[in-house]
Amino acid sequence: MLVNESTQTVRASAFMMEAGLVCVIWVALFMANDELFSVMKINSFVSWFFLPAALRMIAVMILEWSAVAGLFVGAMMTSRWLNVADLLDCIPLAIISALCPLLAVRFCRFWLRLNTSLAGLTSAQLGFFALTGALLNAIPSQLYLHFVLSDQSSLNAVVPMIIGDLVGTLAVLYLASWGLKVLSSRRWM
């Protein structure tokens, strides 16, 4: 009994830490994107270049549900809500931002016949993950904005959002790839 409780406590702590880390990185990337690429913004939800999209995919691929929790909290923190009504409007968007990456990852794993450890994942398949993640984030969120929040311009923002998420994800992946190659050539790893 004591061993089970201890294991559950450790699991819960690990979950919270992972979610907290994802949340912090999300907020940092969101602020950096706002600062560095403000000229690429179309509106408060959409940008032609969106770095945090990479975190959605990478974090969920590795951590799954703890990443979903961290992404939800992070999305709530970076949503621009000034009152309770705005807050209630932001919750579904935060859910979409957090849950849809998990759906994308599960779909891609199923479609590409990868097991849960991602064994055999290739760099070409990463592109498929990035595209699916972009599609499954942009379409639901813009549909919500259009049909529920009556934002008439949101359907026009679907394509820019897909491009912004895809380009942001690929930029981070290529930067990480270059970093890993440089580090390994110096035998630091």
Add this chain to the structure above:
Amino acid sequence: MSQMPNRSLTYMRFLNLAQAIRDLPGLPDIDATEEKLLNLFAAVWYSGKNIGVMEAMEMVDDISPRTVHRRLKTMRAKGLIALDSDHSGTKKYVVPTELTHQYFSQLGECLAKAQQE
């Protein structure tokens, strides 16, 4: 104990993802020997001189000429160097490629950023 499989799975996912990211097309992997050779060649290229293949094989004291020759082949396959012949076609020279210039300019950018910080 039942937590171990979850942690192992997370770590396996991380490793497999890191490997896939590392394999993204772009700059080829350069090992320490190839990097050393490139740096030596760069010093000669930027002084305006040519490097013959035989000279290249003798350039590094602590690497055997056979090893250097093998590395020259792999570097050529990766697009990091090319071989040019002289007018008579008898002598071959090791020359940089566009990828070599790209590699050094990216390293230069890193150094510049590091200095700014």
